[in-house]
Amino acid sequence: MSADLLWPRYDSPADLAAIEAVPLAERGLPESTYALLTRAATLWPDRTAISVLPEAARWQKPESRTFAELLADVHRYANLLRRLGIRRADAVALIAPNCAELITATLAAQLAGVAAPVNGALSRSHIAELLHRSGARVLITAGPELAPEVWYAARHLADGLDAILVLRPTGATGAAVPLPVMDGVRVGYLSELAVAEGAVAFAGEPPQSTDLAAFFHTGGTTGAPKLAAHTHGNEVADAWMLAANSLFDTDSVIFGALPLFHVNALVVTLLAPLFKGQQVVWAGPLGYRDPSLFAEFWRIVEHYRISSMSAVPTVYATLALAPVDADISSLRFAMVGASPLPAAVRANFESHTGVPLLEGYGLTEATCASARSFPDAPRPGSVGQRLPYQRMKVVHGVLMISGPTVFPGYLAGRDVDGYVLDGMGKLVDGWLDTGDLADVDDEGFVHLSGRAKDLIIRGGHNIDPALIEDALLAHPQVTAAGAVGRPDIHAGEVPVVYVTVVPGASVTEEDLLAWAAARVPERAAVPKAVTVLDALPVTAVGKPFKLGLRAHATRRAVTDALAAIRGAEVDTRIEDGSVVATVTIPAACDQTAVTAALGAYAVRWNLRLTEEVS
Structure with a gap:
């Protein structure tokens, strides 16, 4: 394939039109996540692909794999899954905190069947429901050394499983803890069971672009867990849209710490780096939840020459308080998304580090990312410009997306032909109803104004x-x-x-x-x-009115934040589908203190001054 076709210039909002002048089908994207990994191993066999930290305190002792070694490990794991009966339409559940083996296992599950990662912090009943819905017969899970609470839960989920494959901590040495015998269920350590499997090639048929790659559970408003299906084509296209960013090159090193049951971790910090042969440094099993990570973070950036990272606003709020005790000049920008970014968090992080925060926007039903920002073209109030080949429009104030990253539907069941998928009202003629209230300007920049959904x-x-x-x-x-x-x-x-x-x-x-x-x-x-309350707010037709409750909750939060400001009064109103707080203070009050207090919240607010009445 032509390098020019695969890598168009993409470092400015003005590049979007030129990129889309070439049909996506002509860009020569790999057929599947497996083909993407194979390509990387062919082009850069000896380059380090992943370096996984056992924990933040031991960040100088990673377990690393080259691209060739990673592919060989994926072949072994996938061939083991195939020997256990996994075929293209069979789900493999994965429940574990991040570790070196989980990265390999996730890719292997997508090669042999369909990966179904699950958040181990969910209740046992919800995990059991997700396993039942996916139809998983093989469970890959954390063992007693890696996450005892996950292992304990997994042992009680064996009904209907053929095998439980157990993961050890990154860099584990010495004899593994003996595992129990379970009637009718194969139980063993994944790495030990796979050691004798073929490493040169996969014994089955490789997946195609339209084949299912993964099921990701996602929140909804029905009370029942939903499994959003991704095809290989969905994931490869979204990963390419991110990798096409001209600010990244083959020497860029990416930091990953979000859990692999989250689409951001899979697409942004596992698949996208494969396109350009970039090294990814993965945090330990607790990721950003490890308090000791923040004390070591800037030294990790210096040691590994981290170029970029992806996290949620709360992480950047914490990093803004961590003294910069190292050379972090390699860190070109940091990506932020998943929840609104308070103005104070942006200001504090950027002034503290000199590193720009770039907002993005996405959702599981559109694979992961749908909009990105640019460090040299800031657009205040926007979460970024739509990514190439993703179409956006606003219908009755709600953002709609179509294109190659839009999922084929939620898993609704199985029949003789395989999985049954259903858009459940979120898909209309190929357009995804995001549930987010937004405007899209003529250049494709997205401005969110609230959430129509209740999440x-x-x-x-x-x-x-x-x-x-x-x-x-x-x-x-x-x-x-x-x-x-x-x-x-x-x-x-x-x-x-x-x-x-x-x-x-x-x-x-x-x-x-x-x-x-x-x-x-x-x-x-x-x-x-x-x-x-005496009564919950309702609309004119008697439906529950959550915005009224959000307004009440916002008023309480802002009132508490301004408790030290004498004479401050707070009112809230609903404007264009979102809550706006109006703060009234005496003119003699310290406006800087008020602005600083409110800037720490992702809340729209106005300030009014009044003459203080004695």
């Missing part, structure tokens, strides 16, 4: 409000419940819930908070507060 986004993690509402509605004295996100300085927003109770109820807000903590199936979804 709560805590530190980039999607929380289904139905999880919280169902738990509260199970209480005999609760008659209605509405969960929303309250702005939060650390997590972007945290869940809170509003309820109504039966007349004469004796239950208190504290009682209901304890009730929810014991019953909400996901730890991150446990509400921070329960508020009893």
